[in-house]
Amino acid sequence: MGCCSGRCTLIFLCTFQLVTALERQLFDFLGYQWAPILATFIHIVMVILGLFGTVQYRPRYIVVYAVWAAIWITWNVFITCFYLEVGGLSKDSELLTFNLSRHRSWWREHGPGCQREEPVAGSGPPNGQALVPGVSCALEHGYVEALHSALQILVALLGFVYACYVVSVFTEEEDSFDFIGGFDPFPLYHVTEKPSNLLFKQAYL
Secondary structure: OOOOOHHHHHHHHHHHHHHHHHHHHHHHHHOOOHHHHHHHHHHHHHHHHHHHHHHOOOHHHHHHHHHHHHHHHHHHHHHHHHHOOOOOOOOOOOHHHOOOOOOOOOHHHHOOOOEOOOOOOOOOOOOOOOOOOOEOOOOOHHHHHHHHHHHHHHHHHHHHHHHHHHHHHHHHHHHHHHHOOOOOOOOHHHHHHHHHHHHHHHHHO
């Protein structure tokens, strides 16, 4: 395959997915979003598996990556609906933190153009966690999270398409190689080589 082949494109997509996943994991850690942290960790492992399968010509690993890409798209659709409050979901719920903390998205306090307001003394939560959202934000944190998820959906969709294409190419190459005797340890020409040499020697004598 050439450098502009589907295999090279899939390698680029997997690498880009790793970069964006690590960036998202960082901000999820800062916001104590435990459900996205767990999902993103699994995503990173699966992308590494798909990248390894692409580089090492392992179609089975790429199939696993393609299946996960479909699951990852579904997860990010849910995250988008969660932050846009579609279908009765509320971005102020503690669903993504497993009710372990009262934190919300990190972008809620540190979004683009946000100005933080310090909580009034004695009005904060009992555990001392500052949960005051930023004010005068250029972009609300729900839209920031939705844009992150939209990017993940787009890249995962491209990865799914190219993964299916690369698997089909690898399978065709393996079938054609097997058809010409590539996996036969004793090809036909080795069997017929000795008798032909014997006939030639007998004719010469």
